[in-house]
Amino acid sequence: MRREEGGEQQTRSVPMEEWVLRGSRVLMGNVSREELVFRKGRGSWLYTVEGNAYLDFLGGVAIHVLGHCHPKVTVAVQKQAQRLLHTSNLYYHQPQILLAEFLVRETFADRVFFANSGTEVVEAAIKLARRFGAATGRYDLLGLEGSFHGRTLGALSLTGQKKIREGIGPIPSGFSWAPYNDFEGVLSKITERTAAIFVEPVLGEGGVIPADPVFLKKLRTLTRDRQILLVFDEIQTGIGRTGSLFAYQDLDVVPDVLLSAKALGGGLPLGALLTTEELSAFLPPGSHGSTFGGNPLSCAAGLAVLEALYEEGYLPSGGARMSSVLWEELANLARRYPEWILSVRGRGMMIGLVLPGQAPEVKARFLEEKVLVNAASSEVIRILPPVNLSIEEIEFFIERADRVFASLGRPKGVGN
Ligand SMILES: Cc1ncc(COP(=O)(O)O)c(C=O)c1O
CATH class of the missing domain: 3.40.640.10 (Type I PLP-dependent aspartate aminotransferase-like (Major domain))
Structure with a gap:
């Protein structure tokens, strides 16, 4: 599904930081939350209360197999x-x-x-x-x-x-x-x-x-x-x-x-x-x-x-239709950053990028690029995109991933 240009114009009267502050005062601290407040989801995209769009490659942790609000x-x-x-x-x-x-x-x-x-x-x-x-x-x-x-x-x-x-x-x-x-x-x-x-x-x-x-x-x-x-x-x-x-x-x-x-x-x-x-x-x-x-x-x-x-033809088989394109692009990405991406593993739309470490830092860089991924451990970036991902969304992800890995320099402990 296409990203909605410019996002939403509503609910801007209360800034996102204020919502974060209010949430942090009343919600239990048993999970560590990003300082993001989402208001709307469509397909592969989430929109903050301020209308900023994030590419959601986590899907509510493996929930939105058909994207948000199908x-x-x-x-x-x-x-x-x-x-x-x-x-x-x-x-x-x-x-x-x-x-x-x-x-x-x-x-x-x-x-x-x-x-x-x-x-x-x-x-x-x-x-x-x-x-x-x-x-x-x-x-x-x-x-x-x-x-x-x-x-x-x-x-x-x-x-x-x-x-x-x-x-x-x-x-x-x-x-x-x-x-x-x-x-x-x-x-x-x-x-x-x-x-x-x-x-x-x-x-x-x-x-x-x-x-x-x-x-x-x-x-x-x-x-x-x-x-x-x-x-x-x-x-x-x-x-x-x-x-x-x-x-x-x-x-x-x-x-x-x-x-x-x-x-x-x-x-x-x-x-x-x-x-x-x-x-x-x-x-x-x-x-x-x-x-x-x-x-x-x-x-x-x-x-x-x-x-x-x-x-829509994703099942009984064919759910991996877009995943083969994504896997190919991820393999190319890994070839461009061999010091960072040691391997790509998983099945279908359940994918791990194996890093030499620093997965939480890499995840944080993805967040700066407005892409949601998850650090399953210090060595693994996990992505769980929807099966109905578009080619444009794959391209967007890869372009942002390029920015992330190009900006990181060499991994700690490798050649320095
Ligand atoms: C394989 C597996 N089993 C069980 C659970 C627990 O599910 P829930 O969080 O819905 O209780 C999870 C959650 O991540 C999971 O990945």
Whole structure:
């Protein structure tokens, strides 16, 4: 979608700095925020309260797979908001049934449980896996090093990053981690008490590292042989981001449980646990629930996102259409700045630029150029653009990236 020239002329009476100051006085400081206040989003662009346009290559952290305010999603939300907002899950409602039917039709799954976020569906999967294992006295869950599964107690206990688990006292027992992409490492961590293994097909927060397909295949054989559940956390990789609806569909490995969230709700809070008929029996009536999970508004938005992805030809395959152009341009960029960009990795529109360090400084330079990217670690710049990116937007990004890397000089510790 084209950037709106000149941006918006409204709400200029209160300067952005004043909004930042007001926000900084009343909001908790648990996240570090940029000093930016956005008011409007369209396609790949965000507009500040002062009308300045930013190219959004982060998409609300892997939410806006079709960009901001896709017309189909906006209209679906408007219509649903006028019809029905909430019923509780004590009753059926149409948007939830339609969305579940869509997911079941397009995946291995027979059954869907809806929640409001990624971390909540991880919690649901932890419960399902432990209830599944309980029949044979198994409660242990294996995660992978570098993984991220969420911030609630169960999800952070599973997360393979020490910093996420620190500072809150004892963590529930029954969790361990094996190295990513290391089958022998996984084997050495499996015990007779292991009930499930949780895997991100591409490590997201852990630095955009794709899983080796051979590793995943071996995990599938191992888990099937030992009756261990294979859970794919596709909260970041799903909904067309890596090329298919879910990454597993390109990897020839079918999990037992799949977790989706982020882009699924098109900007509204929505998570989904997908599984088979047989495994769904491990969450019988009363064993789990959510007041808001899968409410009519979020499900109507989710259905609109999926329908738009299919109607516009990004799915079932073809989601990577623009990503091949972007990947080529990024490879050229890397050739121009070999001291800065050591490699480009990821899948589809989930991409990491691997740097020798200083990723936070590089991110800050991108911000000065009015481009939003993220430092997944000190070595990785992560970009998560929408699948409907235009050639002009790719050119804009590359032109700004050139400015960023040309202005930086040599990386610290390299030749100086
Ligand atoms: C792979 C993965 N799992 C789980 C989560 C947690 O999702 P949420 O922030 O919606 O709770 C995230 C969030 O970044 C994620 O990337």
